[in-house]
Amino acid sequence: MKRMVSTLVVALLLFAVAMSLSAAGGREQARTAAAGETVTLRVPIWPDIEPETMERIRAFQELNPNVEFDFWRTDPAEYRQQIFVQLAGGATVDVLSTQNNAVYADLAARGLLLPLDDLIAEAGFDTSYMGPFFEGTRINGQSFGLPFGTTAWFMFYNKSIFDAAGVPYPTDGMTWEQWYELARRVTSGSGQNKVWGTFFHPWPILWMGSAVQQGATPVDQDLTAFREAMELRKRLEDSGIAVPYFDSIAANTHYTSAFFAGNVAMVPMGNWFIGMLWAARAEGRVNFDWDIVQMPVPPGVQPGTTWGMAGPMAIAANSRHPEVAFEYLKFVASSSQSAEIVARRGLLSFAQTPRARELFLERVAEQGEPANASILFDAVIYPEYPAVEDINFIVNTIFKEEADLFFAGEQSSNQALANIRRRLQTELD
Amino acid sequence: MAANATLRQTRITAYTFLLPNLVGFLVFIALPVLFSFTMSFTNWDGHLRRDFIGFGNYVRMFGNETFRISLANTLVYTFFSVPVSVGIAILLAVILNYGGKMITAYRLFIFLPYVSSTIAIAAVWNLILHPSLGPVNNFLFRLGVDPLPRWFSSSQWALFSVIIVTVWKNVGYYMVIILAALQGIPSSLYECAEIDGAGPLQRFVHVTIPLLTPAIFFAVVIGIIQSFKVFDLIFALTEGGPGRATNVLAYTIYQEAFMRFRMGYASALAVFLFVVIMLFTFIQFRGQKKWVQYM
Numbered sequence: 192m193k194r195m196v197s198t199l200v201v202a203l204l205l206f207a208v209a210m211s212l213s214a215a216g217g218r219e220q221a222r223t224a225a226a227g228e229t230v231t232l233r234v235p236i237w238p239d240i241e242p243e244t245m246e247r248i249r250a251f252q253e254l255n256p257n258v259e260f261d262f263w264r265t266d267p268a269e270y271r272q273q274i275f276v277q278l279a280g281g282a283t284v285d286v287l288s289t290q291n292n293a294v295y296a297d298l299a300a301r302g303l304l305l306p307l308d309d310l311i312a313e314a315g316f317d318t319s320y321m322g323p324f325f326e327g328t329r330i331n332g333q334s335f336g337l338p339f340g341t342t343a344w345f346m347f348y349n350k351s352i353f354d355a356a357g358v359p360y361p362t363d364g365m366t367w368e369q370w371y372e373l374a375r376r377v378t379s380g381s382g383q384n385k386v387w388g389t390f391f392h393p394w395p396i397l398w399m400g401s402a403v404q405q406g407a408t409p410v411d412q413d414l415t416a417f418r419e420a421m422e423l424r425k426r427l428e429d430s431g432i433a434v435p436y437f438d439s440i441a442a443n444t445h446y447t448s449a450f451f452a453g454n455v456a457m458v459p460m461g462n463w464f465i466g467m468l469w470a471a472r473a474e475g476r477v478n479f480d481w482d483i484v485q486m487p488v489p490p491g492v493q494p495g496t497t498w499g500m501a502g503p504m505a506i507a508a509n510s511r512h513p514e515v516a517f518e519y520l521k522f523v524a525s526s527s528q529s530a531e532i533v534a535r536r537g538l539l540s541f542a543q544t545p546r547a548r549e550l551f552l553e554r555v556a557e558q559g560e561p562a563n564a565s566i567l568f569d570a571v572i573y574p575e576y577p578a579v580e581d582i583n584f585i586v587n588t589i590f591k592e593e594a595d596l597f598f599a600g601e602q603s604s605n606q607a608l609a610n611i612r613r614r615l616q617t618e619l620d
Numbered sequence: 621m622a623a624n625a626t627l628r629q630t631r632i633t634a635y636t637f638l639l640p641n642l643v644g645f646l647v648f649i650a651l652p653v654l655f656s657f658t659m660s661f662t663n664w665d666g667h668l669r670r671d672f673i674g675f676g677n678y679v680r681m682f683g684n685e686t687f688r689i690s691l692a693n694t695l696v697y698t699f700f701s702v703p704v705s706v707g708i709a710i711l712l713a714v715i716l717n718y719g720g721k722m723i724t725a726y727r728l729f730i731f732l733p734y735v736s737s738t739i740a741i742a743a744v745w746n747l748i749l750h751p752s753l754g755p756v757n758n759f760l761f762r763l764g765v766d767p768l769p770r771w772f773s774s775s776q777w778a779l780f781s782v783i784i785v786t787v788w789k790n791v792g793y794y795m796v797i798i799l800a801a802l803q804g805i806p807s808s809l810y811e812c813a814e815i816d817g818a819g820p821l822q823r824f825v826h827v828t829i830p831l832l833t834p835a836i837f838f839a840v841v842i843g844i845i846q847s848f849k850v851f852d853l854i855f856a857l858t859e860g861g862p863g864r865a866t867n868v869l870a871y872t873i874y875q876e877a878f879m880r881f882r883m884g885y886a887s888a889l890a891v892f893l894f895v896v897i898m899l900f901t902f903i904q905f906r907g908q909k910k911w912v913q914y915m
Contacts, residue, residue, distance in 0.1 A: 592863045
């Protein structure tokens, strides 16, 4: 009996070892696509990005007829876990979106992404059009991805509420203090008839935003800007202007339902919200006029400064066709065709061409709103957080948990900041 | 000789029948557990880095604040939710055991939360205990309670609120176990006791309770194991918050393994959780001799 069991264990262990060896062997072959041969690139895809990805692939294939595509269908909500398991397990994905700096940095730090510096140098590819965002992709001096699309945040407002209250609309270039005053004036009523000045979705970036606008990051030495940002958020809530933080968590309120309901005057949100509002307007779920203005800024910060996220597009370290993958990557990140495809959908990319801008504004004109759409092109965008390993934990665990206790009235902002500092020192390694 | 051959033949047949299960157990349970145990001595990052670091993860664990908080929360959660659930379950089972027309319907309603989706339960309870719009706080407000409990939104109340939901969810499961045991008690014992002059309370204390002890023991063992492993309810109700007020060991393991991909450290946490559960189960089995009565 004993012997049988032990034989079985040994057999299984051998099997496991053999499996891992064969997986490694699979990785070793490859990187041998001769010119002229048909090459297949495998890319992840999910419903939200499918139409634009398909359109982009068709445009790419017109120029590169010998490149075929194969799709790995995934779920954006589970992407962080799935892409990690896929890549670490040795599955082949060639070109992938990293969604955000956190996924990007964690993948790059584990050697799952292909370093791009040599390919960029060989191709003589000019990265300057991406501005500081390209520098932001460097991890230990090496870049592993090209940012292509970006989000940018603006202040969305319900014109009908301002009209009814006889309060002037918000304007571009306001300071947060001016904006606070305006939000206070437009707040009214109670109970069922309450009109809220604003709704902040309970993502950490919503209270961290005014610090990020000053160029602060959660890994800085000096975190004072975040304390002030936290206090602004709490002040909005204490004076009854903003929907209380924990009320929105308990009710699981989404920013769409909050704004669409028509009793919230202003909602700070990313540019993708424009497309959601178009769709909701068409479906009759939005029955008021709306527009956008620049995000209010802290004193001394250039008007038009906001925050956003550009998830770099990357090549998997075990891609079998890195050169072809890089061709596709360049096409997505920098070609005018790609920029125009994105613009026609009302989204933003770094590769701006006059034609892309026109297409975007045409799309807005078709929909009639927002009247102030041109501010999208003048936005000065700071990344929501830098590409540093473990940044997801820093922002969504350490910063969030300590700020939560401040919002719950259980610790002062100074204590929150002190706890964040202490935890950054003790919990990162 | 012949007997030996027959014995061998029988054994081979037996093991052949056991083989499918044994292979499944080895591949899906034993090997991963073994792997996880090995990984707990490394700094495995889920990919290439996998250096042996001895007891490094364990040393770090005991120095880590989040670990200490989540361990304390897990213990508080377990030692409140299990006795309260089992206690209420005994009461309900005894009441239902008196019969009545609606017994099946009541049993179904009490059991229903146990088989309902945790996500749905969490959404409903978050609304019931909503700090400003929830029916519970509206009721308490009318009674003049001030300040109102903030339930999931305050560190003082959050773990207690999770325990309330846990009891509500699990009580039906324990009730079914205990009800089955109740129905298995022979009526002759009650008759004997009655003839001996025992009143209803005495019959309950001296006949019912002792004969329920095996079922209670089973419920408590299972309950403690489940509570130590609690994850889904925490994830859906509070995500460990506010702050770390409802962070439990299994939630910390999830965060370390699947948010930070620190597989080595997460494995060490899992091994620790395993040892704690083993220890508590062992103590209970040793202790049962003192109070559990088998017929």
